[in-house]
Amino acid sequence: MSGKKLVCFHLFNDYSGSPKVLKMVLEGMLRKGYRIDLVSSKGGVLDELLSYENLHKHTYPYRFSNNPAMTMLRYCAVQLYTFLLAFRWLFQKDVVFYINTLLPVGPALAGRLMGKRVVYHYHENAFVKGAFYKTLAFLMQKLAHEIICVSAYQASFLQRKKGVTVIPNALPKEFTDRLHPNPETAFERKTVLMLSSLKEYKGTREFIELAEKLPQYKFVLVINDTEENINNYLAANKLHDLTRGGINLTIYPRQADVTSFYNTATIVIVLTNSRQAVETFGLTALEAMSAGLPVIVPTQGGIAEMVKDGNNGYKIDVQELDAVGKHICVLLDNKELYIRMANNALLFSAGFDSEKVVTKLTQIITD
Incomplete structure (x- = not known):
């Protein structure tokens, strides 16, 4: 075991x-005996690591607001807090600062000022977003000793080439062990699943439209937000009428465990609008294929690298919603085609071994 401490x-x-x-990576390192300090907000999946004695969590309150100015104010407050908090490790040797996503720029800056090793795990693609994310990406390339990208597509946008490593994501074994792939029974369910958020570019509106156009199938939408925020969003966008009348559509709020949704679905679709945002990897697609489910994904981004058109899924942009609907019908009305694609999806997912990924990440993070 390395004597280095991870923050x-x-x-x-x-x-x-x-x-x-992040939870998968940290859990793999904790099991190997690494001492880890985790600095994050409370109430999410990372809190499941609190049972490990060699992990210490520093918590602060943080949430998004419908008011962009308020969100930015809260973000800046957290950056100032974590910048100052980082100096508690000033006199500790062999400390590595592991920055997950572009957003924690405050502690990254503090780490470089203190001469600590700074490693970024870069999940977004800042270069298809606004000036704020592009600025954060510029700072990342200046501050990081090492940048871990999740796809070749994502890495191709970076000006910096040295100290950049591509390691695709994987799923923890505890997650895949709860999946029960069975193409025969999945085909009979005739259920279309999407996991999303309330961000406009994620395709919530389009998914609801698909459910209305295809009443012969069941549609399930899991939104990573509270029930209150979901109802407010539906009301503000005049979508309540569609959801009230659509008995084939069920909407669920944020879930701690989504495996049951994959185990009761037939196909999974991702409707991210690539004109507004691009999926750099596509964890949802990997989760779906690990459950033996074919997927429909956008034509651009790291997520598109995971799909061979007509083999384990289809690549169709949300702007062609009629084509998405047509391919849903093709898959759900042709059992032989469906089973072949479902088996191909499962075979593809087997190449993403979580233990190998965690080992590679650990080597890079701890150097």
Whole structure:
């Protein structure tokens, strides 16, 4: 076991992709005996690590607001707090600062000022977002000793080439062990699943429209937010009428464990609008294929690297919603085609071994 101590910073602890991957990495390191300090907000998937004696968590309150100015104010307050907090490790030797996502720039800056090793685990693609994220990406390339990217697509946007490593994400064994792939029974369920958020580019509106157009199938939408915020969003966007009348559509709020949804689905779709945001990896697609489910994903980004069109899924942009609907019908009405694609999806997912990924990440983080 290395004598190095890891101090990990993650802004918002919820049940989305990046904290899930972080939990897998930290848990693998904790089991190997590494001492870890985790600095993040409370109430999400990372709190499941609190049972480990060699982990100490520093918690602060943080949540998003419907008011962008308020969100930015809270973000800046957390950056100032974590910048100052970081100096508690000033006199400790062999400390590595592990920055998960672009957002914790305050502790990254503090780490460099103190001469600590700073490693970024870069999950976003800042270069298809606004000036704020581009600024954070510029700072990351200046502050990081090492940048871990989750796809070749994502890494291609970085000006910096030295100290950049591509390691695709994987799923923890405790997650995949709860999945029960069975293409025969999955086909009979005729259920279309999407896991999303309330961000406009994630395709919530389009998913609801698909459910209305295809009443012969069941649609399930899991939104990573509270029931109150979901109802407010539906009301503000005049979507309540569609959801009230759609008996084939069920919407669920944030879930601590989504395996049951995969185990009761037939296919999984991702409707991210690639004109507004690009999926750098596509953890949802990997989760779906690990459950033996074909997927429909956008044509761009790291998520598109995971799908061979017509083999384990389809690549269709949300702007072609009629084409998405057509391919849903093709899959759900052709059992032989469905089973072949479901088996291909499961075979593809087997190449993402969590133990190998955690070992590679540990080597890079601790150098």
